[in-house]
Amino acid sequence: MPLRFNTCPHCNQRIVFRIEAKDINPTRYPAPIYIFHNVQSCGKISTFYVDSLLRVSYKELEKKPGGITTLEINK
């Protein structure tokens, strides 16, 4: 289960989350996944796009279509 270190595009705080192959739809890459920054100071969802090795390619502020899973960050 790869652990990913990144920043939330809403608040720029450092976030950590675990992602697995089953969390994404593998029919196209980069594949979207929703990241829920579940802390009181943020509480927003963004869309992260990952490649076939589950590495983050880019991210969007909004919840974009095509994702199948919402991941919560590791606290």
Ligand SMILES: [Zn+2]
């Ligand atoms: Zn945030």
